[in-house]
Amino acid sequence: MVEKTEMRMAELARRSGLGVPTIKYYLREGLLDPGRLTSVNQAVYDTAHLERLRLIRALSKVAKLPLNTIREVVQAIDAGPSALDAMAVTQDALVGNVAAEDLNEDATAQLNRVIHARGWRCQHGSPAHLAAVRAVTEMNAEDLTVLAGHLDDYAQAADAVGRIDVHAVAQASTLDETIRGVVLGSILRRPLLDALVLLAQQHYANELATPVDGAPPR
């Protein structure tokens, strides 16, 4: 299908799923580049505008991020050309601030052993890293050593999920579309994975209670 590459404001609104006043607001705020003027008060927009709006919509309506944070993500993309930097800024925006105090040194050491064992090249001290240390700290505080003992097993499952996430969105053609995939993927895939884990819990609880005939114990 050949896509129409230029469009007026009304079509931009329809295809982005945003209202005209909202789009004009993003133009005023500098989140969206001005269109190409065709007369003194008419402009046309192209697919780059559409993709930027689809990204902003994901950041705003789905991830519920405030305008300042959306601006940081958009600026990181425009500062280019590194997709990695834009992804890091996006991930940080999605995780938000994690208080670094009260983080347990044992938990940090436990997590870092797992990261090292997996060979993960990840940003130590990033919000995601702090969030993981906090989670291990809280498990330890609640005397959940039985779960904390399976940290590497969980990391192995997380490895599979993160790999699918990244490789799936890396297929997008533009950076705006890739970052939109990261945002929507993080926000929408999370409840999916949570719910799938619950279904798997049901299955294994059933299996413990009533083993399937002939199936070896797992």
Place this chain on the structure above:
Amino acid sequence: MVEKTEMRMAELARRSGLGVPTIKYYLREGLLDPGRLTSVNQAVYDTAHLERLRLIRALSKVAKLPLNTIREVVQAIDAGPSALDAMAVTQDALVGNVAAEDLNEDATAQLNRVIHARGWRCQHGSPAHLAAVRAVTEMNAEDLTVLAGHLDDYAQAADAVGRIDVHAVAQASTLDETIRGVVLGSILRRPLLDALVLLAQQHYANELATPVDGAPPR
């Protein structure tokens, strides 16, 4: 270590991490059985009381469930002897109500194909099942077919996580301790897995950007 099996209220409070007025409130509400009276206004409690309070504390302080829901979980345990029923009630309490309207038939079919392929014996129509259908519905609505196409890969990762969860908590000696493990596991393991996935995303994004020398593309 030989545990002291009988204790007075003050020790029960100390070991459960709850205040005396809170424990008295749970006694009045019938969530905790009365102790054994040793005089007209003195009672002693045993480890069953302590485990029940540790469970209630997990449901109330960590899972932030309201008293009525805590009562349902406790009653399901006392109705015994099925650990499965108690786990199902607990899981439902943790997931909460999921609106069944607006659920997409395509999404239901997509999910059920994955459940069938995995051989999961799980409760169709349970809150967890509805939550999974909702998540797939929302991914489809956001045009995230790229992620929805990996549904079975995510289910495989979820299978590993659910299996670790269940087998880890199944090691507990009493049903109260098992259910406490389910509650704390669900609440505290979730942010851990989320954060680990983010770290794995960082790793695979790094790998896409700068492949490790000699490592085969994965």
